[in-house]
Amino acid sequence: MAEFKFQNRRDFIKYFIGTSAVIAGFPAYSKELLSARDLTKVTILYTNDIHSRIEPFPKNDPKYANQGGFARRSAVIEEIRKANDHVLLLDAGDIFQGTPYFNLYGGELEYKLMSLMKYDATTIGNHDFDLGIDNITKQMEHASFSFINCNYDFSNTSLHNKIIPYKIFEKQGIKIGVLGYGVELAGLVDKKMYQETIYQNPLPIANATAKLLKHDLMCDYVIALSHLGFKDDKKISDISMAPLTENIDLIIGGHSHTFLEHPVKLTNRAGKPIHITQVGWAGICLGKLDVYFSHGKKKISHNSDNRKI
Amino acid sequence: MNFSLKILFFSAAISLFACSKKTSVYSLSDSNILVNSDKIDSSVYKMMAPYKKRHDEQMYAVIAKSEEALVKGDLESTLGNFFCDAVIYETKKLLGNDSSMLDVAVFNKGGLRNSLPKGNITIGNIFELMPFDNEVVLLKLSGSQFEDMCDKIAEKGGIPVGGMRLTISESKAGNISVKGKPFDKFKDYWVVTSDYLANGGDSYTFFKNAKERKITNVLLRNMIINYCEDITKMDQTIKPQLDGRIQVSK
Numbered sequence: 001m002a003e004f005k006f007q008n009r010r011d012f013i014k015y016f017i018g019t020s021a022v023i024a025g026f027p028a029y030s031k032e033l034l035s036a037r038d039l040t041k042v043t044i045l046y047t048n049d050i051h052s053r054i055e056p057f058p059k060n061d062p063k064y065a066n067q068g069g070f071a072r073r074s075a076v077i078e079e080i081r082k083a084n085d086h087v088l089l090l091d092a093g094d095i096f097q098g099t100p101y102f103n104l105y106g107g108e109l110e111y112k113l114m115s116l117m118k119y120d121a122t123t124i125g126n127h128d129f130d131l132g133i134d135n136i137t138k139q140m141e142h143a144s145f146s147f148i149n150c151n152y153d154f155s156n157t158s159l160h161n162k163i164i165p166y167k168i169f170e171k172q173g174i175k176i177g178v179l180g181y182g183v184e185l186a187g188l189v190d191k192k193m194y195q196e197t198i199y200q201n202p203l204p205i206a207n208a209t210a211k212l213l214k215h216d217l218m219c220d221y222v223i224a225l226s227h228l229g230f231k232d233d234k235k236i237s238d239i240s241m242a243p244l245t246e247n248i249d250l251i252i253g254g255h256s257h258t259f260l261e262h263p264v265k266l267t268n269r270a271g272k273p274i275h276i277t278q279v280g281w282a283g284i285c286l287g288k289l290d291v292y293f294s295h296g297k298k299k300i301s302h303n304s305d306n307r308k309i
Numbered sequence: 310m311n312f313s314l315k316i317l318f319f320s321a322a323i324s325l326f327a328c329s330k331k332t333s334v335y336s337l338s339d340s341n342i343l344v345n346s347d348k349i350d351s352s353v354y355k356m357m358a359p360y361k362k363r364h365d366e367q368m369y370a371v372i373a374k375s376e377e378a379l380v381k382g383d384l385e386s387t388l389g390n391f392f393c394d395a396v397i398y399e400t401k402k403l404l405g406n407d408s409s410m411l412d413v414a415v416f417n418k419g420g421l422r423n424s425l426p427k428g429n430i431t432i433g434n435i436f437e438l439m440p441f442d443n444e445v446v447l448l449k450l451s452g453s454q455f456e457d458m459c460d461k462i463a464e465k466g467g468i469p470v471g472g473m474r475l476t477i478s479e480s481k482a483g484n485i486s487v488k489g490k491p492f493d494k495f496k497d498y499w500v501v502t503s504d505y506l507a508n509g510g511d512s513y514t515f516f517k518n519a520k521e522r523k524i525t526n527v528l529l530r531n532m533i534i535n536y537c538e539d540i541t542k543m544d545q546t547i548k549p550q551l552d553g554r555i556q557v558s559k
Contacts, residue, residue, distance in 0.1 A: 039335055051422075054357060054439075056345075058424035067345045071357070074350035076342055098422055099435040100368050101360065109360045113353055129442065153310055174332060187512050190505065205479035220332045249334070262339055284340045294335035 010061070037294065042171050043084045044289045045077060047091050048254030049281035051098030051127070052110055057282070068283040074117045076286055086171035089118060090120065092254035093125025093182065093227035098282070106131055107139045115144040123180030123225035124149050125254060129193045134158050148180035148225060151205045156196035166209050168219060174293050177213030179248075180225035181206050183255055184235060203241055210247035211305070218309060220293060223249045230255035230278055238276045242266045245274060254277040263289065343516035368433030373537035375547035377423040381418060383469035384477075384556065387549035388421055392438075393471025395536035396529070400445060400501045402539075403525060411447070412487050412498045413472035415458065417511045420503065423470065430537055430547065439530040443503040449521035452494035458515040459485050461491075467555040503529055 034041055056069035081087050095114070096107045107128075109248045114122075116281035122145060128136055137158040140147065166179040181202035185194045206224060213219040224245075230253055238253045245268050259280035268274045279285040379388040393414040401408035423437040450458065459475055459482035462468055468475065476484045485492035497520065506513045507522065540547070 020505055037335075055361070058426070058427060060425045064379055064425055067343070069344065069349075071349035071351075071353040071490075073344045074353045075348040076344060076346070078350060079348075097440050098437065100433050101364060103365055103440060103442075104367070105360060109357065113356060116353060116356060117350075134365070181404060187509060190508065190510070221334060240525055264338075264382070275337070277339070283344055286344055288340050288342055290338040292335040292337070293332050 007056040016306050031307040034292075040084045040086065040174055040293045041084065042088065042174060042176065042221075042249070042291050042293065043080060044252075044287075044291060045080060045087060045089045045279070046252045046279065046287040046289075047073070047283055048227075048252065048278055048287075049094040049125070049257055049280055050091065050110065050283050051094055052096055052107070053074040053282040054101045054109060054113070055099075055150045057284075064284055067125075067267065070113045070117070070283065073283050073286055074113075079116055080288070086174075088169055088171070088176060088178075089120050089124035090178065090223065091119060091250055092252045092278070092293075093123045093180075094127045094254055094281075095122060095125070097127040097130045101172055102130075102136060105187070106135055108142050111139050111143040115142065119145040120169060121146040121148050121178055121225065122225055123147070123254075124152065124163065124182050126183055126188050129185070129189045129197075132193050132200045133195050133197060135260070137162065149182055149208045150179050151181040151200045151202040153178060153198035153200060155198075159197075166213055168213070168217060173219070173276055175217070175219040177210070177217065177219035178207045178225060179206060179213065181225075183229065189263065202226075202236065203244055206241075206248065207244075207246055210245065214247040221291060222248050224251045226251050226253045227255045228253065230258040230260070230276070231256065238278075239264075239266075242268065242274045242276055244246060246270045246272075248274055250274070250289070251276045257281040259285065323498045358462055364433075368431060370432050370435065372428040372435070372534060373433055373541050373547055375425055375427055375430055377549045378427045378498075379547070379549050381421060381424065385551055385554050386469070387551060388424060388438075388553065389416070389418070390471065390554065391425070391547060391549060392416060392421060392533065393469050396445070396501055397471045398539075399536050400447070400525075401533040403445075403527065404408025410499050411472075411501060414468040415472060415503045415506070416502060417506060417513065418468055419511055420505070424447065425547075432534060435530060435533050435537065437496070439501075439533055441505065441529075443505045443529045445502045445525045445527045445529055445532060446502055446507040447523040447525070448500045448507055448516055448519035450498050450500055450503065450516075450519055452492075452496050452498070454515065454518065454520075455492070455498045456482075456485070456494060458500075461513075461515050462555070470554060474554045476556050476558040483558055 025243050053068050054070050057064040059066050095110050096102050101109055120289045146167050147163045148167055149163050154160050154163055169176045210222050213222050226238055229237045231237050238251050244265055257280055258278045260278050263275035263277040266274050279287040311357040364400055379391050381388050396414045400411055421441055463477040464480045472488055474486045475482045507516050509517050
């Protein structure tokens with residue numbers, strides 16, 4: 001899928017091409033200020049569409065020369081872990097396919113390295129089926145992170161009971177619920193690869209799962225790992241689905257390889273804000289979003305991009 | 310207190326607890342990081358090492374040279390043109406005495422997964438261009454099916470094609486020619502493509518009702534590797550070019 005370009009771009013939606021690093025958004029707080037204001041910071045790190053890019057792009061690559069690579073990403077993540085107590089590391093699918101490492105080893109090295117980097121969870125992308133569903137099952141033996149999806153019915157496949165619809169991560173008493181959903185496979189993936197996997201409309205299932213997480217399981221923040229794509233004229237996408245959701249705070253997207261400089265903010269069907277983010281592909285960029293949670297009674301809401309739960 | 314009352318009391322206590330919980334999102338701060346620094350995690354390198362060794366032995370063999378980088382683009386592209394022309398060349402070789410039956414090559418932008426650099430082209434580059442294990446398939450389309458396909462090509466704003474030319478005007482195809490001759494609606498045409506697209510992948514519905522289908526059991530990737538080796542044997546290099554095979558009607 002081609003990189004998406006906005007026709008009417010607003011201030012907070014900027015795309016970067018190639019080399020420009022970006023730092024932006026809201027003020028970061030020191031540790032002293034965090035405790036004075038009774039705030040807890042949870043750092044959400046994320047990737048999407050890694051596409052087996054184990055090594056950086058070669059020096060003669062016309063578009064992304066010498067960018068990306070697992071060893072560098074791991075060093076960046078390690079540094080962030082040292083400076084931050086509460087880190088979540090997530091991925092939005094399409095770990096597989098794109099370099100000969102996948103053709104040679106079937107994804108084994110990708111899963112092993114992501115486990116070494118202490119990824120917490122991923123969702124299933126369409127290209128993860130490229131060597132067949134049984135290959136995912138086989139390679140999962142090398143993964144110590146969770147596989148999250150709520151809209152594929154895997155009952156009649158080897159992935160039955162191996163994919164969970166959601167998972168709750170607790171960071172200093174703060175409960176972060178993570179769910180996942182994927183794109184329609186028919187017309188995109190050969191049936192012999194996904195076999196008896198049944199795709200279901202992600203919207204009602206995601207809303208039901210998010211409601212369960214937010215209300216019954218009392219999560220403070222709900223993240224959706226989405227492999228639908230940022231925008232699509234014909235199919236359901238992050239942009240078209242987000243306003244119809246409820247109880248999801250953040251969509252970490254994939255599939256469309258969209259480089260978003262900043263998360264895009266929309267309003268959900270309950271009038272609450274929802275952010276969509278995506279960081280291109282191939283591990284060129286590591287997404288980082290610091291979420292500050294307040295515990296105190298005095299809730300200061302000016303100059304912040306907050307929502308009450 | 311009966312049982313249901315106890316439950317009621319219990320759930321009331323839970324909701325009371327939920328209400329007293331003050332945790333809420335105070336603010337967000339985003340700062341994506343471009344992964345291009347010199348710092349590396351040596352434990353990742355250590356785990357990679359045995360995999361990388363075998364990988365490098367196989368992938369760094371140089372099989373051709375390109376005068377310029379080959380990239381994707383709108384309408385036609387240097388990468389799409391190279392790819393389609395290479396597939397036509399190798400398919401004709403495969404068909405031998407029947408080579409004249411082949412008319413055109415049609416692929417999809419999404420299937421070309423990476424650019425090719427200027428200079429040395431390695432087997433690894435071709436793997437990245439065409440990582441999928443797709444096979445070469447030949448389809449016979451009726452004239453009207455071929456015309457539908459051309460309109461879809463126009464609607465998509467151009468896709469990788471070879472052996473044909475057309476112009477796009479308001480999402481409709483015009484001035485269609487095949488192998489240098491004007492398109493004939495009453496003639497059948499043979500198209501070479503991938504099994505993925507022939508099976509309707511990437512919503513290429515126009516291939517589904519093809520009149521005839523020939524499978525080759527040849528991997529598309531191997532075909533491109535063979536092409537690179539063939540032109541190198543003939544002391545040729547890859548010369549990227551745009552030849553106006555798909556243009557916007559003026």
